[in-house]
Amino acid sequence: MAILPPSEGWFHQKVAKDEKIWMVLAFLMSLFLFFWMIIWHVYAKQNPSFVTYKTTPEEFYALTEAFVNKYKVGEENGIPVVKPPPGSDVFLLAQQFRWYPALVLKKGEEYRLHISSLDVLHGFSLQPVNMNFMVYPKYDYVLTFKPTSAGEYAIVCNEFCGIGHHMMIGKIVVEE
Amino acid sequence: MAVAVEGGEKWFRTCDVTGFKVDVRAEKIAKVNAVMAVVSFLIAVIAALLLVFTRWQLFHILPVDWYYRVLTLHGLDALVFWIIFFELAALTFASTAFLNTRMSSPAAGWLGTLLAIVGWLLVNYTILAGQADVLMTSYAPLKAHPLFYLGMILFAVGALVIVTTFFANLMIWRRENPGQSLPLFVYGLMAAAIIAVITIVSGAIIYIPTFLWSLGIIKDIDPAVYKLVWWGLGHPSQQINVAAHVSVWYLLAFLTVGGTSINEKVSRFAFVLYIVAINVASAHHLLVDPAVSPVWKVWNTSYVMYLAVFASMIHAFAVPSAIEVAQRRKGFTKGLFEWLKAAPWGNPGFSGLMLSLIIFGFIGGITGVVNGMEQTNIIVHNTISVTGHFKGAVVGGTALAFMSVTYYLIPLLFRKKIAFYGVAKYVPWLFGIGIAILGVSMYILGAFGVPRRHWDITFSGGPFTYTFNPVTDFFWALFGLGGALAVIGALIWILQVVVSVFFGQPFNGPKDLQIPIAEPPPPAKGEHEGFAAPGTFVLVLLFMVTFIIFVALNYGWLSAMWEVK
Numbered sequence: 239m240a241i242l243p244p245s246e247g248w249f250h251q252k253v254a255k256d257e258k259i260w261m262v263l264a265f266l267m268s269l270f271l272f273f274w275m276i277i278w279h280v281y282a283k284q285n286p287s288f289v290t291y292k293t294t295p296e297e298f299y300a301l302t303e304a305f306v307n308k309y310k311v312g313e314e315n316g317i318p319v320v321k322p323p324p325g326s327d328v329f330l331l332a333q334q335f336r337w338y339p340a341l342v343l344k345k346g347e348e349y350r351l352h353i354s355s356l357d358v359l360h361g362f363s364l365q366p367v368n369m370n371f372m373v374y375p376k377y378d379y380v381l382t383f384k385p386t387s388a389g390e391y392a393i394v395c396n397e398f399c400g401i402g403h404h405m406m407i408g409k410i411v412v413e414e
Numbered sequence: 415m416a417v418a419v420e421g422g423e424k425w426f427r428t429c430d431v432t433g434f435k436v437d438v439r440a441e442k443i444a445k446v447n448a449v450m451a452v453v454s455f456l457i458a459v460i461a462a463l464l465l466v467f468t469r470w471q472l473f474h475i476l477p478v479d480w481y482y483r484v485l486t487l488h489g490l491d492a493l494v495f496w497i498i499f500f501e502l503a504a505l506t507f508a509s510t511a512f513l514n515t516r517m518s519s520p521a522a523g524w525l526g527t528l529l530a531i532v533g534w535l536l537v538n539y540t541i542l543a544g545q546a547d548v549l550m551t552s553y554a555p556l557k558a559h560p561l562f563y564l565g566m567i568l569f570a571v572g573a574l575v576i577v578t579t580f581f582a583n584l585m586i587w588r589r590e591n592p593g594q595s596l597p598l599f600v601y602g603l604m605a606a607a608i609i610a611v612i613t614i615v616s617g618a619i620i621y622i623p624t625f626l627w628s629l630g631i632i633k634d635i636d637p638a639v640y641k642l643v644w645w646g647l648g649h650p651s652q653q654i655n656v657a658a659h660v661s662v663w664y665l666l667a668f669l670t671v672g673g674t675s676i677n678e679k680v681s682r683f684a685f686v687l688y689i690v691a692i693n694v695a696s697a698h699h700l701l702v703d704p705a706v707s708p709v710w711k712v713w714n715t716s717y718v719m720y721l722a723v724f725a726s727m728i729h730a731f732a733v734p735s736a737i738e739v740a741q742r743r744k745g746f747t748k749g750l751f752e753w754l755k756a757a758p759w760g761n762p763g764f765s766g767l768m769l770s771l772i773i774f775g776f777i778g779g780i781t782g783v784v785n786g787m788e789q790t791n792i793i794v795h796n797t798i799s800v801t802g803h804f805k806g807a808v809v810g811g812t813a814l815a816f817m818s819v820t821y822y823l824i825p826l827l828f829r830k831k832i833a834f835y836g837v838a839k840y841v842p843w844l845f846g847i848g849i850a851i852l853g854v855s856m857y858i859l860g861a862f863g864v865p866r867r868h869w870d871i872t873f874s875g876g877p878f879t880y881t882f883n884p885v886t887d888f889f890w891a892l893f894g895l896g897g898a899l900a901v902i903g904a905l906i907w908i909l910q911v912v913v914s915v916f917f918g919q920p921f922n923g924p925k926d927l928q929i930p931i932a933e934p935p936p937p938a939k940g941e942h943e944g945f946a947a948p949g950t951f952v953l954v955l956l957f958m959v960t961f962i963i964f965v966a967l968n969y970g971w972l973s974a975m976w977e978v979k
Contacts, residue, residue, distance in 0.1 A: 240665050288708045368861070387976070405877075
């Protein structure tokens, strides 16, 4: 009885058959979900990366500038457009309220994307693929991406970063 | 064996409905906290209305700065203040009245209440004054006014003081009733209180350096450390709610149909699992963060989280089976579901309980697992799906359960008749269906990539532009509809509570009882073999199938995305 002390012998009462079956099923489900995450790490191709470096805003800014100067191919609405060679290290900088620079990648090739922030937390949200990652200041988060589809993609900031949050949108073009 | 307390009897009144001895001093503290809960809820609901019609771009009523301000206000008043004040009231009342014992320290109770109220005032004031546009999470290095952090600290300390009096009350009861076990309802609240201590301490610990940092005394707050410790508060604090509202489910099952857990040991074991397992499940907010390792992520969101999910699944059987068994003993034995059809659906306590159970399980629970799996989190993280999830879990689950049990608390705690009782039976349906529509449409919008915490999904003023799949227009309309229904339901409930409590007719004993309290069912005939609750068994299997399909769909979808490692 929910509002009174339980009746005599409650601790030794037998568990009903259906409740027992249900608990076994629920427990198996829980175990399955646990092992599934590990199996996915081993066999599947979508896992959040575990490579992270400590950095500083100054250092990351310098690295990004060097990267942009080296591979810049143009400019769009004041944002440099950069086309790095396949397999290279790519730098993407988040800052109130822009993604810097815009990127041109090649379909089916791997890129080591370094993301960090100069100020507060931001959210990296690749649309319309809908892949989402956190961007921190002082941490260089390395995600090895392999774009599997060509086209134009947007990077939306999806962690509140200030009043201009809704203007923070970047661009990735994936070429065949 | 009662321990003599000098002059003790004058603190008590005897409830003429339940026969409980009620410590009047505890009752007053519970009342003040309950009133604060409703005031916070009112603020949260008004804010919710403004937010729904801002996010739905067709109306877009708030300007950008006020959108984030009102969002901060809504988050804190809805997720923190309304619920925790309500729980403080419940803890104080339950640990005295339901145990027929006295309040250990009314002075400490009042001190805690006062601190919590001062904290509440500071936080609400700084937000409305535009000094704390940092949202509920207030992730450093985004900075608010020092008084904002101070307010959070005072609130946390106040809550902690009241939780301490709860444990002291239990100790008095233990000393006066050696060898007895706690009633299940109080046992569940005890689980909530234990989780609350761990949670609130974690919260206070991160707000203190952040407060000093906002004053300029500490130079630097590491954003990863902040976020890690903050989520020690953020997600487990919702587990206080889960433990509390599951306790309320058991209470409502008893009050509405006389249902009692078919096996107390199992129900209690599930509460213990909450305490052991849930606190680390907060890892689910750090799954796509750079700072923590995959081993940490997998451990915390698998073993630990799934033990809590397992616990919830145990309750998912235990609560409806309690109802089923009671109904069957009353003679509703035809087929699998006569017990359900013949249940008192016109009693808001019962309809609220069932809706809360269904919405929490199917919307909050299932989506929560997908949010909490390391890989599928990539799809969900920081999209509006996350908020859709807690519309199901916290609003449909906790808030609805609390609202429904209030119909019993108004006569029993406040000694007032419920104003316009005739409309009460519609409130759980309006609110529950509204929240269900809102939660589901938000979850789907998030699946299309719509971000949470975002004023303008057309990205006006940005260097590039992006248009979400046009299908989202339909779900935005549903979102508006669901939000409006839920707000109407909530406002009716608030109106009923306020009018009853402050202007209502006094409640003079059982003859004034509007909301029925069920007679316990006749005793079982002999030892039961086989299935105790076949109807419930079918329902939980249906739940599990839905659960598996949803997880499978998400992984299928994930496997089609860009490769990332």
